[in-house]
Amino acid sequence: MTDRTATFEKVKGLIEPFNEKGVDLKEETTFVGDLEWDSLTVMDFVASVEDEFDIIITMNQQAEIETVGQLVDAVGELQQ
Amino acid sequence: MSMAGSQTAADVLAADGPQSRDLFEKFEPLIQERDRLLGTGVRDPFAIVMDEVKSPTEAVIQGKDTILLGTYNYMGMTFDPDVIQAGVDALKEFGSGTTGSRVLNGTYVGHKDVEAALCEFYGMGHAMVFSTGYQANLGIVSTLAGKGDYVILDADSHASIYDGCFLGNADIVRFRHNNVEDLEKRLGRLPPEAGKLVVLEGVYSMLGDIAPLDKMVTVAKKFGAMVLVDEAHSMGFFGEHGRGVAEAQGVLDQVDFVIGTFSKSVGTVGGFCVSNHPKTEFLRLVCRPYTFTASLPPSVVATAATSIRKLMHAGNKRAHLWENSKRLHKGLRDLGFRLATEEPESAILAVLLDDQEQAVRMWQALLEEGLYVNMARPPATPAGIYLLRCSLCAEHSAEQVEQILGMFESAGKATGAIG
Numbered sequence: 415m416t417d418r419t420a421t422f423e424k425v426k427g428l429i430e431p432f433n434e435k436g437v438d439l440k441e442e443t444t445f446v447g448d449l450e451w452d453s454l455t456v457m458d459f460v461a462s463v464e465d466e467f468d469i470i471i472t473m474n475q476q477a478e479i480e481t482v483g484q485l486v487d488a489v490g491e492l493q494q
Numbered sequence: 495m496s497m498a499g500s501q502t503a504a505d506v507l508a509a510d511g512p513q514s515r516d517l518f519e520k521f522e523p524l525i526q527e528r529d530r531l532l533g534t535g536v537r538d539p540f541a542i543v544m545d546e547v548k549s550p551t552e553a554v555i556q557g558k559d560t561i562l563l564g565t566y567n568y569m570g571m572t573f574d575p576d577v578i579q580a581g582v583d584a585l586k587e588f589g590s591g592t593t594g595s596r597v598l599n600g601t602y603v604g605h606k607d608v609e610a611a612l613c614e615f616y617g618m619g620h621a622m623v624f625s626t627g628y629q630a631n632l633g634i635v636s637t638l639a640g641k642g643d644y645v646i647l648d649a650d651s652h653a654s655i656y657d658g659c660f661l662g663n664a665d666i667v668r669f670r671h672n673n674v675e676d677l678e679k680r681l682g683r684l685p686p687e688a689g690k691l692v693v694l695e696g697v698y699s700m701l702g703d704i705a706p707l708d709k710m711v712t713v714a715k716k717f718g719a720m721v722l723v724d725e726a727h728s729m730g731f732f733g734e735h736g737r738g739v740a741e742a743q744g745v746l747d748q749v750d751f752v753i754g755t756f757s758k759s760v761g762t763v764g765g766f767c768v769s770n771h772p773k774t775e776f777l778r779l780v781c782r783p784y785t786f787t788a789s790l791p792p793s794v795v796a797t798a799a800t801s802i803r804k805l806m807h808a809g810n811k812r813a814h815l816w817e818n819s820k821r822l823h824k825g826l827r828d829l830g831f832r833l834a835t836e837e838p839e840s841a842i843l844a845v846l847l848d849d850q851e852q853a854v855r856m857w858q859a860l861l862e863e864g865l866y867v868n869m870a871r872p873p874a875t876p877a878g879i880y881l882l883r884c885s886l887c888a889e890h891s892a893e894q895v896e897q898i899l900g901m902f903e904s905a906g907k908a909t910g911a912i913g
Binding site: 452453454457458460461464465468469470472473474 | 644649659665666667668669670676679680683684872873876877878
């Protein structure tokens with residue numbers, strides 16, 4: 415399993431508690447469109463991702479992240 | 495009769511002009527939600543008009559005498575005779591407005607005097623008065639933290655703090671509401687050498703809960719951050735001198751900037767920043783929401799200065815406001831209402847309801863009983879909560895508080911909010 419695949423799996427695990435609609439999670443799944451998250455859910459979820467990977471995802475960076483795949487890439491970059 | 499009058503600008507464009515997206519389209523879900531709600535026949539909670547205001551605690555709304563339990567008039571200063579006299583004198587002496595910026599023609603002797611009053615009130619060296627509290631946060635947050643700096647803020651921060659972040663160029667980091675450990679973890683992950691501004695509030699206005707500032711300020715200082723505390727809802731009421739939650743918890747001397755407003759306990763309108771930082775005065779020249787707007791009218795700064803100096807000696811009023819808050823909190827709980835805080839933490843008590851429909855029906859039932867409270871809904875409230883926000887005033891009499899409880903009982907039973 416590559417690092418990216420491992421990160422993707424971890425992120426999927428973190429999404430599940432907030433995935434009330436049971437959406438099938440793919441690279442291109444969007445947080446606002448597909449998962450229908452509001453800003454408060456995003457806040458809770460981002461905090462859990464930050465704590466899992468011991469990183470900070472600033473609100474400025476969050477604004478650029480729309481899909482699960484983009485988040486996985488961002489986590490990879492922020493861990494370096 | 496010509497039909498042309500009923501043709502809208504949009505119709506004309508649709509027929510002849512280029513087809514571009516309707517700018518109002520993004521509001522459509524909200525417009526529909528609102529139409530659905532108002533379609534059930536309830537009154538619009540966001541369109542109340544007060545025809546007369548009889549005192550800090552009483553107004554006339556649609557011909558009905560109404561007790562006000564949803565203002566920010568915590569210390570009841572709006573009808574104080576000294577405050578009113580100061581405003582009348584200044585209005586006569588200095589005119590109705592300044593028609594200019596604080597840094598050009600808009601600083602009168604009264605503006606300097608209210609800044610002096612703030613320095614006396616907080617025991618600090620510098621005060622900067624803005625035209626509103628919103629602008630004070632907008633200006634100070636956006637100006638202090640620039641490119642490469644970090645603003646670390648509580649997730650439940652007021653809109654003016656968020657907007658200050660969006661106006662500036664700093665990187666924005668949020669931590670979970672009132673969570674000291676979460677704040678510490680995030681500070682620890684930031685580059686040690688980067689400039690950091692930690693933004694906290696004394697009282698959070700939606701649920702009326704207070705921040706553990708003693709712990710949070712200590713953590714912020716451990717990482718070398720500057721600390722800004724918004725004491726909008728605590729000024730006049732918390733701490734021995736009414737300086738706010740930071741004073742009450744013994745950490746005011748470690749707070750770099752206190753932001754506040756004249757539109758709550760002070761009883762008029764305006765905002766401010768007080769600080770002991772020696773370079774505070776320089777901010778006047780680089781803070782756009784301070785510079786590029788008209789200053790407050792002379793009557794407003796005169797009423798504010800008088801009110802602030804009176805609030806320095808308002809110990810009895812503070813005690814009565816606490817009594818009111820405790821009595822109402824206990825009374826509402828005894829009636830079976832769910833409140834946002836276990837104990838009364840401030841003069842704001844939030845009654846939690848199941849959903850928007852129940853909240854609006856309860857709100858309307860109270861209004862018909864003769865009681866005004868605020869209805870609040872997301873995104874103003876955290877975590878999808880619908881609530882009725884009650885804020886007490888030092889001028890509410892003990893009898894009024896009992897009357898209020900009676901109104902809650904009948905409205906709660908009529909709407910099924912309580913058994």
